[in-house]
Amino acid sequence: RKEVEQDPGPFNVPEGATVAFNCTYSNSASQSFFWYRQDCRKEPKLLMSVYSSGNEDGRFTAQLNRASQYISLLIRDSKLSDSATYLCVADRGSTLGRLYFGRGTQLTVWP
């Protein structure tokens, strides 16, 4: 079983829509969680960290449910520029070292 599992999609939504992505992680010792964004043929870039209390950054809201080992990302008022692959990421349970990436969820926002 992979450390981080997420639905690969694709998700195709119109501009202005709200879309939610989910992922699960298998290592209960994981401490840090992130969402990364990856554009086609580009490197992954940090979108936001995910905290237990939930956190929001503009149109983006991330939630963590430790009991269910579940992470979510909500995008409100989708823009064309949100089209990308969104990678769910967990650490190995220490503050240093490797990160575990999901396979990514592909989002296309159409006009």
Place this chain on the structure above:
Amino acid sequence: GAGVSQTPSNKVTEKGKYVELRCDPISGHTALYWYRQSLGQGPEFLIYFQGTGAADDSGLPNDRFFAVRPEGSVSTLKIQRTERGDSAVYLCASSLGGGHSSFFFGQGTRLTVV
């Protein structure tokens, strides 16, 4: 430079050949990571350096893969006797002290083994 630099950006090699991929991390970043990303998958961990030493090499798939960071800055990933299954994008990342908040990827080297 301002970011993580990887060279070459693209590499095509014949099956059985040896290749070297270079990573130049952000200045001052002590932690350096190599990941491999196959088509349709997320990045998979290969090796992590803290300074000059490999702190975790458990992700290297077999003994054909080796990486060095002799002076604690530039790193080279070396692949011997390349196989078609080694074709992927090899991503390097660096961070300040190993923390995740300052973790940045380079643009990657796209390796194609024919």
